[in-house]
Amino acid sequence: EIVLTQSPGTLSLSPGERATLSCRASQSVSRSYLAWYQQKPGQAPRLLIYGASSRATGIPDRFSGSGSGTDFTLTISRLEPEDFAVYYCQQYSSLPRTFGQGTKVEIK
Amino acid sequence: EVQLVESGGGLVQPGGSLRLSCAASGFTFTSYWMIWVRQAPGKGLEWVANMNQAGSEKYYVDSVKGRFTISRDNAKNSLYLQMNSLRAEDTAVYFCATDYYGYFQHWGQGTLVTVSS
Numbered sequence: 001e002i003v004l005t006q007s008p009g010t011l012s013l014s015p016g017e018r019a020t021l022s023c024r025a026s027q028s029v030s031r032s033y034l035a036w037y038q039q040k041p042g043q044a045p046r047l048l049i050y051g052a053s054s055r056a057t058g059i060p061d062r063f064s065g066s067g068s069g070t071d072f073t074l075t076i077s078r079l080e081p082e083d084f085a086v087y088y089c090q091q092y093s094s095l096p097r098t099f100g101q102g103t104k105v106e107i108k
Numbered sequence: 109e110v111q112l113v114e115s116g117g118g119l120v121q122p123g124g125s126l127r128l129s130c131a132a133s134g135f136t137f138t139s140y141w142m143i144w145v146r147q148a149p150g151k152g153l154e155w156v157a158n159m160n161q162a163g164s165e166k167y168y169v170d171s172v173k174g175r176f177t178i179s180r181d182n183a184k185n186s187l188y189l190q191m192n193s194l195r196a197e198d199t200a201v202y203f204c205a206t207d208y209y210g211y212f213q214h215w216g217q218g219t220l221v222t223v224s225s
Contacts, residue, residue, distance in 0.1 A: 036209040037153075044203055044215035045145075045153065053180070088153055092210025096169050097143075097155040 002027055002091050006100035012108040016071050019076040021103045023089035033093035036065055036074045039102075040085045048087075065103065079105070110214045112204050117219030124194050124223070125152040130187040130204030130216055137185040141207035144178060144189050146200035147218075154200075157189065158207050172198075194223045 003026040022073055023034070032052035037045035047056040049065035053071055062077040076083055084107050089100040116128040128144070143158040157178040159166045166178050177190040187204050201218040 033210055037212075039153075044205075044217055045212070046215070047211065047213050050211045090153075090155075090211065095167050097158070097210065099153040100157070101152045 001096055002029065002094055002098050004089050004091060004098055004100035006087075006089060006103045007060050008103060009101075010104045010106060014077055014108045015081055017078050019074075019077050019083070019105055021074040021076075021087055021105075023063075023067075023072040023074070023100050025070040025072070025091060029072070029091045030093040032068050033091060034067070034072050035090045035092065036063075037088045037090065038083075038085045039088065041097055045088065076105075081107075110206075112206075112214060112216035114202065114204055114216045114219040117202065118223045119222045119224065121225050122195060125190070125192045126194065126221060128189040128191065128202055128204075128219060129220070130189075132185045132187065132204075135214070138182045138224070141205040142178075142180060142187045143205050143212060144188055145189075145203045145205060145212070146198075146221075147203070148197075148200045149193055156202070166174075190219070192222075196223050199223045 005024045007022045033061040034052045036049040048059050053065045064075045066073050083100050086102045086104045111133045113131045120126050142162050144156040146154050146156050157168045159178045175193045179188045199222050201220050203218045205212040205215040
């Protein structure tokens with residue numbers, strides 16, 4: 001099983017700042033089969049990024065993903081008020097599909 | 109518009125059973141793998157099970173193998189999760205979602221399952 005470790009656990013930032021979230025895998029994620037999701041309280045997760053760097057339909061270009069192998073990053077270039085949420089990475093290169101434990105981006 | 113609507117959650121005693129349903133609309137259900145993901149209160153996301161379009165391939169997380177069964181009825185555009193021998197640690201919101209080559213594009217709003225005496 002591939003274990004995903006996200007850091008930091010919580011990121012305290014102000015609107016307009018840049019957010020950099022990390023996701024590290026316990027073994028290589030083949031073909032960059034890594035996705036990112038955003039979840040707000042009481043809501044279902046929303047797909048942001050797949051294939052490590054491809055934005056899902058309707059996702060603003062301030063969200064970008066990068067990385068390969070075992071190290072992946074989600075960057076939010078300028079935080080908007082609606083971006084404060086919890087973010088999860090997920091690998092789909094092997095079963096079981098696994099998620100990271102999440103990074104909470106909170107308003108400073 | 110893609111819609112996934114879960115139902116069937118509720119309070120059940122340890123050792124009991126529950127069947128969750130997920131009604132799909134707005135897309136070609138028979139073209140997609142489907143999954144169940146759960147989220148314990150205040151915790152992260154956990155993939156539970158998935159199955160292919162025809163129902164011939166099914167995979168489960170180890171913690172539910174032998175207790176949960178994923179199924180689908182393509183004629184009714186519906187996905188199911190039969191949960192038996194429920195434990196307190198199965199308490200969670202259960203989401204259904206479309207599984208597109210391993211990542212999850214569309215999600216339902218979730219249904220809460222509480223296992224408690």
